[in-house]
Amino acid sequence: MKNKESVLKYLGLGVFGASLLAISGWLTGALGKGNTKNGLIMTNWAKIPAWRFETAIIIAAIGVILLGLGMKYMSHVIKLIRRRRVPLDSKAALITSLGTLCTSVSAFFIIAINNIIPLLYKELYESSLMEADMMDAVEGIFYYVSIPFFFFYAISIITVSIGFIYFILCERLRISKIYLILNPLVFYGIKKILAYITIIQVADFASGMVALGYAFMLMGMISGTAKIPAKKKQVR
Numbered sequence: 013m014k015n016k017e018s019v020l021k022y023l024g025l026g027v028f029g030a031s032l033l034a035i036s037g038w039l040t041g042a043l044g045k046g047n048t049k050n051g052l053i054m055t056n057w058a059k060i061p062a063w064r065f066e067t068a069i070i071i072a073a074i075g076v077i078l079l080g081l082g083m084k085y086m087s088h089v090i091k092l093i094r095r096r097r098v099p100l101d102s103k104a105a106l107i108t109s110l111g112t113l114c115t116s117v118s119a120f121f122i123i124a125i126n127n128i129i130p131l132l133y134k135e136l137y138e139s140s141l142m143e144a145d146m147m148d149a150v151e152g153i154f155y156y157v158s159i160p161f162f163f164f165y166a167i168s169i170i171t172v173s174i175g176f177i178y179f180i181l182c183e184r185l186r187i188s189k190i191y192l193i194l195n196p197l198v199f200y201g202i203k204k205i206l207a208y209i210t211i212i213q214v215a216d217f218a219s220g221m222v223a224l225g226y227a228f229m230l231m232g233m234i235s236g237t238a239k240i241p242a243k244k245k246q247v248r
Contacts, residue, residue, distance in 0.1 A: 016237065019085050023234045026082010030227035032075030033123065034220035039068040040126050041219020057130040065127040072123035075223075079119060082230050083112035083172070089237050090175065093184040101184070108175030114168035115226075121161045169222065173197035176229055185236035194232060199225030 043056040087109045094101040173195040179185045180192055199221045206218035 016240065019089060019237055020234055022081045022085040023089075023230050023237060024082075025078045026080075026086070026230045027227050027234070029075040029078025029080070029082060030223050030230060032071050033079060033119065033223035034227065036068040036072040036075060036123055037126075037220035037223055038217070039064045039071070040123075040130070042217075054130070057133045060130070062131060065131050069124055069127045072120060072127075076116075076120035076123065079226060080116040082233075083115045083226075086172075086230065086233050087112040089233060089240075090179060093179065093236075093240065095184070100178075101182070104175050104178040107171040108179075111168045111171030111173075111175060114164040115172065118161045118164035118168060122165050125161070169196045169200055169225075172229070173225075176232070180232075185232065186239050187232050187235045191228070191232035191235075194225070194228035196222050196225035196229060199228075 043054055043060070090105050090108045094105045096102065174197070176185075176195050177192055180187060180189065185191075203218045203221035206221065
């Protein structure tokens with residue numbers, strides 16, 4: 013493999029970026045005791061200091077750039093290890109590349125929306141608006157601008173996870189089978205399960221799970237990439 017060291021470096025940056033996004037998610041989603049959900053509104057948003065949401069956006073801005081680099085080189089490795097004469101390999105590589113692109117498009121916007129909406133609610137909460145009016149304003153903005161990007165986000169989680177699993181099962185990626193469950197799709201399912209657990213610390217931890225799924229997946233890519241033979245130099 014040509015430039016293996018550079019590829020490993022960028023995949024490592026992707027792991028770091030996904031970890032930053034997990035931290036950003038925890039800053040936003042750790043709502044503590046006494047929180048109740050009213051539609052899209054979390055009542056504890058009004059109690060959380062604004063600096064947490066603002067810090068989360070800054071961390072996410074850095075994290076999404078690094079994650080984007082990691083996903084780009086994940087796509088590069090997947091294209092390299094596919095077998096061109098196997099049609100399913102080409103299709104799996106294509107959907108994986110689609111997923112990496114969707115990740116780059118949607119990740120920061122999703123994080124930004126998840127922080128801007130609480131900040132907006134906090135501002136409205138301190139005004140003289142009625143609760144119903146605040147909910148209408150916040151939910152109206154959320155649905156208007158976020159639906160297309162959540163669609164891209166869903167496509168990203170599904171496609172990169174399916175592609176990753178496929179190349180492990182076909183042993184194009186020669187890594188431990190434990191990575192079959194260490195991917196964004198599985199971690200999204202874990203997030204949904206943890207969100208229903210009434211223990212506050214567990215429910216709060218769920219908010220960073222999908223980003224951790226990306227981090228573990230890229231760790232698997234690092235392990236698999238390290239095992240790809242180096243390209244032999246031609247002797248003249």
